[in-house]
Amino acid sequence: MSKQIKFESYREMPIRPMTLDNMLWNETGSWRNVKPVYDNKVSPCILGCPAGENIQHYIQLVIDKKYKEAWETIIESNPMPAATGRVCSHPCMGKCTRGDYDEAVNINAIESALGDMGLDNPGWMRESEKAKKKKVAVIGSGPAGLSAAFYLARGGYSVTLYESEKALGGVLRWGIPEYRLPNCVLDRVIESILNSGPISVKAETVVGKDIKLKELEDSFDAVFIGVGLMESRKLGIPNEDCEGVESGLEYLKRVNSGDNLDSSKKTVVIGGGNTAMDVARSALRKGSDVTVVYRRTQAEMPAIASEIEEAEKEGVNFRFLAAPKEIVAEGGKLSKVIFQEMELGEPDESGRRRPVPLEGKTFTMEVGRLFTAIGEKADLDGFVPEIDTEWDLIKVSGEFGETNSKNIFAGGDIVTGAASVVEAVAAGRKAAEKIIRIFIGEADPPKQEETEFGIENINVDYFTKSNRTLKPRISVEEAKNGFEEIFRGFDEQLLQKEVDRCFSCGVCNYCDNCWVYCPDAAIVRKDDRYEIDYDYCKGCLVCVEECPRSALSIEEEGK
Amino acid sequence: MKKVVMGNHAVSYGVRASEVKVISAYPITPQTHVVELLSELVANGEIDAKFIKVESEHSAMAACVGASAAGSRAFTATSSQGLLLMTEMLHWAVGARLPIVLTNVNRAIGPPWSIWTDQNDSLSMRDVGWIQIYCESNQETQDAIPQAFKIAEEVNLPVMLVLDAFFLSHTYEIVDLLETEQVRDFLPPYNPEIKLDTNDPHSFGNLASPDYYMELRYMIEEAMNDARSVIKRVGKEFGEHFGRYYDMVVPYRCDDADVILVTSGTVASTTRAVIDEMRDEGIKIGALKIRVFRPFPFKEVSDILCSTKKVAVLDRNISFGNHGVFYQEVKSALYGKTDIPIIGYVLGLGGRDVTPKVIREIADKAIKDKNPEPYINWIGVKR
Amino acid sequence: MREARIPTEELMGSGHLACQGCGATIAMRFALKALGRETILVIPACCWAVIDGTFPHSAVDIPIFHTAFETAAVTASGVKAGLEMRGDFETTVVAWAGDGGTFDIGLQALSGTAERNDDIIYVCYDNEAYMNTGIQRSSSTPVGSWTTTTPVTNYKKRPKKNMVDIMAAHAIPYIATASVAYPEDLIRKFKKAKAIKGTKYIQVLAPCPTGWKLSPELSIWAARKAVTSKVYPMLEITENGNKLTVWKDFEPTSFKEYIKPQGRFRHLKENEIEEIAKGVESSWQRLLAREKMLASIPGLDT
Structure with missing residues (x-):
């Protein structure tokens, strides 16, 4: 800031009427009655991600080609982006503001690409923190257990991971076919997690049978239960136990273990969720003629829409508004299934319309194999009665998975019922973080503020419409003939093309607009942010208006 | 080198000798030859200057203002309507304190159209802030140009040199032409400290509040006052270099004169002839030529005129409603110093010839006339 | 640190006297970023005569010569000549005038400078009326507009003068329009x-x-909307007037949307708006036709 020049005499003045200094003494900030302030919001994608991945941020880092930093940003919330990038139902994309403009950013594909880069660059994983004395038992090596183990170990706490099976991964290994998540990828994901800190594995150890929960509670400072849902729900109809009727989950497990099954029979899959799709498509690959029977319509199917689409493309048949009524067995073997036709009635508590039987309307199908995929349930044997349950699931009291037992936490499907991988990952992390906070005596962080953000907050003049960049894929023909992974990752070019579509909702991404357009040169461009020089800002609010992403807000002066 | 040249060309040669760097002008009768010869001298390299051939006199002065502000010596020439069109930029040159030199060939103002001489064009610029010097001969016209630049560049005010249309502009006389090399000692190249310079950025002429405008005007007035001694010194220095001395005023046989005729421009020459004739007749009469009109030579005028008994002021101009301009000026110079009669005569407007007979008539009349106020003596008007 | 979209050097500083949101100021900031320190500005009477600041202070860190209203172009010619005669052939001399000083009172001197092809950049920052004197109509004021001298009961009935065409008629080497909404384009043109x-x-x-x-x-x-609604086409005329390039790569928006938040058009009735919008479209079509026509003449743009 300069001082205003004041002449006491004409003798001090220049011979010509000319200026001797700048105008900085004139602090035009006093003209202002409202002021712009930088005020980053939380992007809707972040709010949409159950794991709370800082999606906006890592996408911006990718734009700057800071891939390691981008990967690290994901890892803060999710230790297995290579897996979730393949199998996540990506609710983030449902929240993506770009969806109301043209098409949501392909966040899932971006995450997948970064996840793969992380696997290819093991050196990106930072060392875990200095080893601590306290140790934690984690039961189950599915997404919840792996996640909990990762964040605990990363914090320097030694983890013992108990798994009933020989191989780790839980639902990721047994419940998801290889064409969606190849075992080789999963193996690397698990390896990266196990290598991230002090984790020891106790495989083929069933808690409750091989070791009691009480023993764990006594020998560890905390226990996390993330065993998932192990058992398929039964149809509850006659002859359900005859040969030829099998739980879809069991079938997937066998397929994933490499069992070479003869499936050259007419196959029916009962259910409309992701498991039903996985079962149907796996059976198809084994040579079956497959029909999925679902009691509602396609619109109500809980499976990921793209999975349904792929199944259709591959040749899976669908029969909607029908439910199995009776299994007809011949010589202890499945021969026919009688189906009850349904119609949609009033919406139920899930908001979907309830299927109601159409009185007297049935039909019969010749069926060689029947897979049930109507949901899974928990095996709570190892945990009751010590742990309180509710609705056949573990009851937790808070958002961090606290059970009735002081040092025992739980998360994932065992708490929520069948849910998504990313929700399990989130639960594992949240419980791990809570455990650490208890260990070090730290208070819980404040809850993230929810902000309303929509397309009306975007200055669409700064964007041109474009289609979502899709993952490259193998053809349907190629896909249905084997278990080769269908979707391939983005190369750098595709990745850059897609990240460029991100609006960076509500978050300054250093686009320069505010600084560029300021008529008063009152915005200072710093290394990684801008500062408003309120001594000179006249409050015209051009910066607020021209921010493409509402990263600035307006404050009334004097408030 | 002596050469017979017309007055307008004497101007051009004066410019050549002064190493002017930017010329910008627009043709107007009777100044046209100035521009034509300058074009030729620039084209053939005798003058190392840029000649911006503008679309109006207003632009001519604007171009000079720009060039001068950029630190180059700038010159223009005009006349009458052209000078009037320039008015705004004449003010600009003064306010910006730019040492531009302009030669104005005195021409009457229309309507009705007149291409012939009188002083109303230059004298209507009396309050603008330009130094004004009235020339009497082609030699003086040429010599005035390097002097004008020297004065202008010292006091940071522009200088207007004035010569009569046709009686001087188109009249051929022997002129001892100045050579550039000779003049360089007297007038070194212009290299101002303050100029438009990206290494020393200033904004020139931006908004001045009432706090400072008056001081800036006061500085112009001070410069104008300083110019008196500078003009005298420069006139003397010029004489030392070239043998021709110049001063603010030129008295002629005034020492014991009972009547003094005050003149300017070419009328001064005619007047001197009449003075000689009347002195031969034993009449004690003299003449005073006012060479520098602005700054007005109050001291010189009053020193000379206070010693006489009667003053007659010959005005080739008219300030409608208040006599001729020189008359007003002389009266104000003598105010409170003497109570002798001061009589004004208006003559020669629109190029009407001012012959020795006309001057003699005025002289005879002046000797007889009592204090003539409030009316004006219009000489030769067909009533 | 991401690379800045436009040069970071600030030759126009804070503390200047422009109104809130002043487009002329943004234009200056961009222009100076493009031109750099080796630039001298000549500014006639216009908003910028005031924005610069009060004696002895200037918000601009390069030399400025303030000149009379109608003389921006020729004063710049004089400055350029003066500099060259001092041996400075590098400094860019810029006449920086408003639309009044360009379309109206300064047109004659500008025409003179252009006809002589004096080596200056003449910038008209066009705010479409005499804004510094308090919003009086100029010949740049668009048809339909209110100003204090074209009250709503007698709004401006004649179209904006086509200054670009006038300049093109001088066969000068470069003519461009720009908009403060497109800084990179503006900087490229400067x-x-x-x-x-x-x-x-x-x-x-x-x-x-x-x-x-x-x-x-x-x-x-x-x-921005002035451009996308085709009211203010972005164009360049090169090859001494022989080549016209019109920017067309934008999502067109409506004239109505453009004028809606502008009080100067608030009095217009629906049918009047439609009429003016038609005029905008036909001017646009004429421009495109001319672009095509010039391009079709063999050897013209060489």
């Missing part, structure tokens, strides 16, 4: 002009929130 010898004319649309009766934050918005 840099291009700087590299060309002769008279360059750049007309920059610079919204005046005060005079347009527009909320100041919409200054850039208006500068």
Whole structure:
């Protein structure tokens, strides 16, 4: 800031009427009655991600080609982006503001690409923190257990991971076919997690049978239960136990273990969720003629829409508004299934319309194999009665998975019922973080503020419409003939093309607009942010208006 | 080198000798030859200057203002309507304190159209802030140009040199032409400290509040006052270099004169002839030529005129409603110093010839006339 | 640190006297970023005569010569000549005038400079009326507009003068229009002009929130919509007037949307708006036709 020049005499003045200094003494900030302030919001994608991945941020880092930093940003919330990038139902994309403009950013594909880069660059994983004395038992090596183990170990706490099976991964290994998540990828994901800190594995150890929960509670400072849902729900109809009727989950497990099954029979899959799709498509690959029977319509199917689409493309048949009524067995073997036709009635508590039987309307199908995929349930044997349950699931009291037992936490499907991988990952992390906070005596962080953000907050003049960049894929023909992974990752070019579509909702991404357009040169461009020089800002609010992403807000002066 | 040249060309040669760097002008009768010869001298390299051939006199002065502000010596020439069109930029040159030199060939103002001489064009610029010097001969016209630049560049005010249309502009006389090399000692190249310079950025002429405008005007007035001694010194220095001395005023046989005729421009020459004739007749009469009109030579005028008994002021101009301009000026110079009669005569407007007979008539009349106020003596008007 | 979109050097500082959201100020900031420190400005009477600041202070860190209203172009010619005679052939001399000083009172001197092809950049920052004197109509004021001298009961009935065509008739080497909404484009054009010898004319649309009766934050918005609604085409004329390039790569928006937040058009009735919009479209079509026509003449643009 300069001082205003004041002449006491004409003798001090220049011979010509000319200026001797700048105008900085004139602090035009006093003209202002409202002021712009930088005020980053939380992007809707972040709010949409159950794991709370800082999606906006890592996408911006990718734009700057800071891939390691981008990967690290994901890892803060999710230790297995290579897996979730393949199998996540990506609710983030449902929240993506770009969806109301043209098409949501392909966040899932971006995450997948970064996840793969992380696997290819093991050196990106930072060392875990200095080893601590306290140790934690984690039961189950599915997404919840792996996640909990990762964040605990990363914090320097030694983890013992108990798994009933020989191989780790839980639902990721047994419940998801290889064409969606190849075992080789999963193996690397698990390896990266196990290598991230002090984790020891106790495989083929069933808690409750091989070791009691009480023993764990006594020998560890905390226990996390993330065993998932192990058992398929039964149809509850006659002859359900005859040969030829099998739980879809069991079938997937066998397929994933490499069992070479003869499936050259007419196959029916009962259910409309992701498991039903996985079962149907796996059976198809084994040579079956497959029909999925679902009691509602396609619109109500809980499976990921793209999975349904792929199944259709591959040749899976669908029969909607029908439910199995009776299994007809011949010589202890499945021969026919009688189906009850349904119609949609009033919406139920899930908001979907309830299927109601159409009185007297049935039909019969010749069926060689029947897979049930109507949901899974928990095996709570190892945990009751010590742990309180509710609705056949573990009851937790808070958002961090606290059970009735002081040092025992739980998360994932065992708490929520069948849910998504990313929700399990989130639960594992949240419980791990809570455990650490208890260990070090730290208070819980404040809850993230929810902000309303929509397309009306975007200055669409700064964007041109474009289609979502899709993952490259193998053809349907190629896909249905084997278990080769269908979707391939983005190369750098595709990745850059897609990240460029991100609006960076509500978050300054250093686009320069505010600084560029300021008529008063009152915005200072710093290394990684801008500062408003309120001594000179006249409050015209051009910066607020021209921010493409509402990263600035307006404050009334004097408030 | 002596050469017979017309007055307008004497101007051009004066410019050549002064190493002017930017010329910008627009043709107007009777100044046209100035521009034509300058074009030729620039084209053939005798003058190392840029000649911006503008679309109006207003632009001519604007171009000079720009060039001068950029630190180059700038010159223009005009006349009458052209000078009037320039008015705004004449003010600009003064306010910006730019040492531009302009030669104005005195021409009457229309309507009705007149291409012939009188002083109303230059004298209507009396309050603008330009130094004004009235020339009497082609030699003086040429010599005035390097002097004008020297004065202008010292006091940071522009200088207007004035010569009569046709009686001087188109009249051929022997002129001892100045050579550039000779003049360089007297007038070194212009290299101002303050100029438009990206290494020393200033904004020139931006908004001045009432706090400072008056001081800036006061500085112009001070410069104008300083110019008196500078003009005298420069006139003397010029004489030392070239043998021709110049001063603010030129008295002629005034020492014991009972009547003094005050003149300017070419009328001064005619007047001197009449003075000689009347002195031969034993009449004690003299003449005073006012060479520098602005700054007005109050001291010189009053020193000379206070010693006489009667003053007659010959005005080739008219300030409608208040006599001729020189008359007003002389009266104000003598105010409170003497109570002798001061009589004004208006003559020669629109190029009407001012012959020795006309001057003699005025002289005879002046000797007889009592204090003539409030009316004006219009000489030769067909009533 | 991401690379800045436009040069970071600030030759126009804070503390200047422009109104909130002033487009003319944004234009200056961009132009100086493009031209750099080796530049001298000549500014006639116009908003910028005031924005610069009060004696002895200037908000601009390069030399400025303030000159009389009608003389921007020729004073710049004089400055350029003066500099060259001092041996300075590098400094860019820029006449920086408003639309009044360009379309109206300064047209004669500008025509003179252009006809002589004096080596200056002439910039008209066009805010479409005499804003500095308090919003009086100029010959740049668009048809339909209110100003204090074209009251709503007798709004401006004649179209904006086509200054670009007038300049094109001078066969100068470079003519461009620009808008403060497109800084990279504006900067590119100024840099291009700087590299060309002769008279360059750049007309920059610079919204005046005060005079347009527009909320100041919409200054850039208006500068953008003027372009996308085809009201203010972005063009370049090169090859001494023989080549016309019109920017067409934008999502067109409606005339109605453009004028809606501008109080200066608020009095217009639906049918009047439609009529003016038609005129906008036909001017646009004429421009495109001319672009095509010039391109079709063999050897013209060489």
